[in-house]
Amino acid sequence: MRTNIQLDDDLIREARKHSNAKTKRGLIEEALATFIEVRSAGKKRAAYAERLQGIQGKLGGIRLREKPSDVLRQDRSR
Numbered sequence: 001m002r003t004n005i006q007l008d009d010d011l012i013r014e015a016r017k018h019s020n021a022k023t024k025r026g027l028i029e030e031a032l033a034t035f036i037e038v039r040s041a042g043k044k045r046a047a048y049a050e051r052l053q054g055i056q057g058k059l060g061g062i063r064l065r066e067k068p069s070d071v072l073r074q075d076r077s078r
Contacts, residue, residue: 007024012024012027015027015031
């Protein structure tokens, strides 16, 4: 897709310090790929946290005979 945009020269200069891109186009493509990666990871973390909270809610009423830390200590001492 062809697009003409005005970019902040200082921002481009700073971004180039953190990139191996040789062209502005390469720099923008790298920035967009990084943006997508970061946002996708954030959504995955949020979904995981939501599932974990649901599981913890379901397990909230279960009482264990031993504390998990005691079980780990016993396992490590073997």
